[in-house]
Amino acid sequence: MEAAPRKIIHIDMDAFYAAVEQRDHPEYRYKPIIVGGKPDSRGVVATCSYEARQFGVHSAMPSAHAYRLCPQAIFVKPRFDVYREASETIRSIFARYCERFEPLSLDEAYLDVSDSELYQGSATLLAKHIKQEIRRQTQLVASAGISYNKFLAKIASDLGKPDGLYLITPEQGPAFVENLAIGKFHGIGRATEQKMYDLGIVTGKDLKQLPLAELQRHFGKAGQHYYNIARGIDPRQVNANRARKSVGIETTFDHDIADQTTILRYLQDLLEKALVRLAEKQMTAYTLTVKIKYQNFVQITRGRTLAEPISDSPTTRLLLTDLLKNTGIGTTKVRLLGVTLSGLENGDSRLRQYRQMDLFDLG
Amino acid sequence: MKFIISRDQILPPLQQIVSVIEKRQTMPILSNVLLQASDEQLVMTGTDTEIQIVAKLNIESISHSGEITVPARKFLDICRLLPNGAEIHFELQDDKVKVVSGRSRFSLSTLPAEHYPEFNESDFEHGFLLNAGKFKKALDKTVFCMANQDVRYYLNGLLLNVSNSKLKLVASDGHRLSIYEDDIGQATGYESRIIMPRKAVQELSRLLDDADAELNIQFSSNNIRIFYKDVVFSSKLIDAKFPDFSKVFNQSFMSPLLIQKQVLRDALTRVAILSNEKYKGVTFDISGDLLKLSTHNPEHDEAEEELIIDYQGEPLSISFNSQYMLDAVSNLDSEMAVLTIAGNASSCFIEEPEQPLFKFIVMPMRM
Numbered sequence: 131m132e133a134a135p136r137k138i139i140h141i142d143m144d145a146f147y148a149a150v151e152q153r154d155h156p157e158y159r160y161k162p163i164i165v166g167g168k169p170d171s172r173g174v175v176a177t178c179s180y181e182a183r184q185f186g187v188h189s190a191m192p193s194a195h196a197y198r199l200c201p202q203a204i205f206v207k208p209r210f211d212v213y214r215e216a217s218e219t220i221r222s223i224f225a226r227y228c229e230r231f232e233p234l235s236l237d238e239a240y241l242d243v244s245d246s247e248l249y250q251g252s253a254t255l256l257a258k259h260i261k262q263e264i265r266r267q268t269q270l271v272a273s274a275g276i277s278y279n280k281f282l283a284k285i286a287s288d289l290g291k292p293d294g295l296y297l298i299t300p301e302q303g304p305a306f307v308e309n310l311a312i313g314k315f316h317g318i319g320r321a322t323e324q325k326m327y328d329l330g331i332v333t334g335k336d337l338k339q340l341p342l343a344e345l346q347r348h349f350g351k352a353g354q355h356y357y358n359i360a361r362g363i364d365p366r367q368v369n370a371n372r373a374r375k376s377v378g379i380e381t382t383f384d385h386d387i388a389d390q391t392t393i394l395r396y397l398q399d400l401l402e403k404a405l406v407r408l409a410e411k412q413m414t415a416y417t418l419t420v421k422i423k424y425q426n427f428v429q430i431t432r433g434r435t436l437a438e439p440i441s442d443s444p445t446t447r448l449l450l451t452d453l454l455k456n457t458g459i460g461t462t463k464v465r466l467l468g469v470t471l472s473g474l475e476n477g478d479s480r481l482r483q484y485r486q487m488d489l490f491d492l493g
Numbered sequence: 494m495k496f497i498i499s500r501d502q503i504l505p506p507l508q509q510i511v512s513v514i515e516k517r518q519t520m521p522i523l524s525n526v527l528l529q530a531s532d533e534q535l536v537m538t539g540t541d542t543e544i545q546i547v548a549k550l551n552i553e554s555i556s557h558s559g560e561i562t563v564p565a566r567k568f569l570d571i572c573r574l575l576p577n578g579a580e581i582h583f584e585l586q587d588d589k590v591k592v593v594s595g596r597s598r599f600s601l602s603t604l605p606a607e608h609y610p611e612f613n614e615s616d617f618e619h620g621f622l623l624n625a626g627k628f629k630k631a632l633d634k635t636v637f638c639m640a641n642q643d644v645r646y647y648l649n650g651l652l653l654n655v656s657n658s659k660l661k662l663v664a665s666d667g668h669r670l671s672i673y674e675d676d677i678g679q680a681t682g683y684e685s686r687i688i689m690p691r692k693a694v695q696e697l698s699r700l701l702d703d704a705d706a707e708l709n710i711q712f713s714s715n716n717i718r719i720f721y722k723d724v725v726f727s728s729k730l731i732d733a734k735f736p737d738f739s740k741v742f743n744q745s746f747m748s749p750l751l752i753q754k755q756v757l758r759d760a761l762t763r764v765a766i767l768s769n770e771k772y773k774g775v776t777f778d779i780s781g782d783l784l785k786l787s788t789h790n791p792e793h794d795e796a797e798e799e800l801i802i803d804y805q806g807e808p809l810s811i812s813f814n815s816q817y818m819l820d821a822v823s824n825l826d827s828e829m830a831v832l833t834i835a836g837n838a839s840s841c842f843i844e845e846p847e848q849p850l851f852k853f854i855v856m857p858m859r860m
Contacts (some may be wrong), residue, residue, distance in 0.1 A: 267672040434642060437668075445644055448645075449644045452642075452644050452646070483857060485838075485856065485859045486668055486772070486814060486838065486856065486858050487668075487856040487857050487859060488667040488668065488856060489665060489667050489668070489669075489670055489738060489741055489840070489856050490665075490667050490736045490738070491667075
């Protein structure tokens, strides 16, 4: 017997950061609000209100460009503490109605409500109720997509926006995907989209014509996924306690910097912050990666895995210097620096089983 | 520039040169091999700017002398894939090199020889002569302990210490150390310590395939140059002081423990299966004539082996990284292994029972 279809809800907050700002500043309401970098800076748009979107502004666009499109927009500096607080409230709402939910970011989550008996098992009514609860507790608007897997639930939440409640049933699924433009598929980015166009794939229907072997030949590992989603199939589970794989922090400078000592100081600063975040999560890391974006937007990363946990020690500082060797640092100006800690392990490093003695530490 | 050379003559030196050349290059010309033909001699040069190999080949059929650089790996692959005994006709025509052998024809892009980087060397102050086989063995017994990409950059190499007629090679990643000492049979009259970088040590070890050849080793504080048959191998040195490791020798030791090398090796390999993947810890419980090896991992799997040993000392318990122990034990040439643990269980010496030329030291893991 075939298993009953799952019931997945995708909740996506509408223009989250901008909506929080409009909530807290009544004078911003009904106006184009852009949360992110200032127009005279080199920052980008993090989120913008629907009023700003009408001018063609969208997230990840350079703020300077957004300003040209919509000079009357109000530019607001992000207040992540406030957003995080709202996000926590929203997550506590999810937790009340469902055991298995997977936050993707501050403003987005998947909920697996297959086993829920609330509203006689109607996921749509449950989603509607969750939306109402979010609005009641945070005065913020969410869109919900309901379907039988993650892929379609996410597409559904997108289609209803803003304030959406959109259902794609198992009967509708395959036909729905067939009519979808390839650019609307989540997980198909601009590069893949272009590659698909080159292959003559414009809609889900076109994608479905291609045999698995050919998709794998063109897209490698992702081929299987594309084959599946073209048929409305997505076996990915909602992962309630998705293990954190890395902790990263980066910063874009107001002015490009060239001085090696300054760069090193910034990196140490970022590393310290990343280590604090890691400690808050009671984890240790063994891999340190440095990300550098040059003035010309060329981006490189340099990483190293150590036998000992990464800590704020002289050794780690030496490692940073070492990682900057054979980069353009010192000759090319830098616009962005980042530090990522990965190779994570639970628990404090002091609780580890064994510690390797070092010959040159002999007293 | 035009000459004929047999595949079998050009292939071995070309392979040695390409081995040094880095796959990812910052300067395109560094992917090329420099070829200079004149006076019945073909000279081939490859470098990564830290190491340089120059090979001289005597050939009679140079009809036009000259010099040029060609993509090294492509040129090697062409020579390699031609049949044994093939005759290779090499000719520079305008800015292309034509490589012709039988009915195979290749046209290679070139870069002018005058753009090839100069390998700067300072004057060589010191030197000694040594049998290649002897030096190769010394390298093989030490290289595996070199650090790799350690921030203590002076550990990413090999210490070469000449003290009059004594040669000492030392490598350590901090967790273990290998030391090789031998007489070089000549009074050099000086004391000198240099550090060869890791890649140079590995390339040199690969190069020395003829145990009967003689080496002429010359060095200064910045450079080393080794003459080996028709090849000159040069490398820059690590400009740093190797850290002091004498403390590890200047301590009291427990009685030595004697064990069949192969028995220990096999047992270590088996118990290591269930050691922690990351730390690879194995515990040695030593008492009377019994050595118990045990491992466990976070999945709560456990392994235990009991081995007969010859030991007169006090019972003790100590843990090591099993891979470090295996590397050390596997590098002994004798049938028996001697393990000597320092008084406060701070290190373990692994050596051969009789007049050993080399010793390995493995640092323990603490709970």
